[in-house]
Amino acid sequence: MPSIELHAAQRDELETLENLMQFYMYDLSEWLPLKLGGHGFFRIQPQQDYWRNPATRPFLIKVDGELAGFVTVDDNTHLPGAQYNIGYLFVSRRFRGQGVATFVVSTLLSQLPGQWQIFHIDANPPARQYWARVIPGLTGDAFSRHQQPVDGYPCTFYRFQSAPPSS
Numbered sequence: 143m144p145s146i147e148l149h150a151a152q153r154d155e156l157e158t159l160e161n162l163m164q165f166y167m168y169d170l171s172e173w174l175p176l177k178l179g180g181h182g183f184f185r186i187q188p189q190q191d192y193w194r195n196p197a198t199r200p201f202l203i204k205v206d207g208e209l210a211g212f213v214t215v216d217d218n219t220h221l222p223g224a225q226y227n228i229g230y231l232f233v234s235r236r237f238r239g240q241g242v243a244t245f246v247v248s249t250l251l252s253q254l255p256g257q258w259q260i261f262h263i264d265a266n267p268p269a270r271q272y273w274a275r276v277i278p279g280l281t282g283d284a285f286s287r288h289q290q291p292v293d294g295y296p297c298t299f300y301r302f303q304s305a306p307p308s309s
Contacts, residue, residue, distance in 0.1 A: 151200040224259040
């Protein structure tokens with residue numbers, strides 16, 4: 143089992159997060175009509191307001207000490223009463239299928255007890271399969287599913303209560 147770390151990103155690491163966002167967008171471009179700009183980068187809206195929002199919590203993911211991806215938790219919720227949302231989750235292809243994402247999500251759920259929503263764009267088959275497989279185990283089957291569009295794309299939402307870790 144690899145050593146997985148979830149490291150709260152500091153202000154001077156935001157450039158690293160935005161660099162990793164290019165790979166996130168690259169992966170999504172397989173299913174969404176995302177276009178490269180003239181300089182060979184995906185056009186990403188400036189995220190200054192997102193990063194400045196006190197509710198946005200960015201984390202870098204490391205596997206065996208090596209940068210492996212990132213995740214953000216925010217309050218950009220679409221379901222009434224939800225407190226937390228996973229804004230972005232990206233694990234580099236080399237580290238996929240090793241339990242990295244599940245470790246990361248499980249860690250976040252235990253660190254931030256409360257009402258959660260996690261959603262994926264339905265056009266993304268790997269995300270659809272991943273969340274359908276892991277949400278029941280992470281929530282003890284205590285979740286609800288909802289369908290609604292985000293930015294015009296059909297999405298599946300999972301809503302559930304995360305409890306603090308028992309001692």
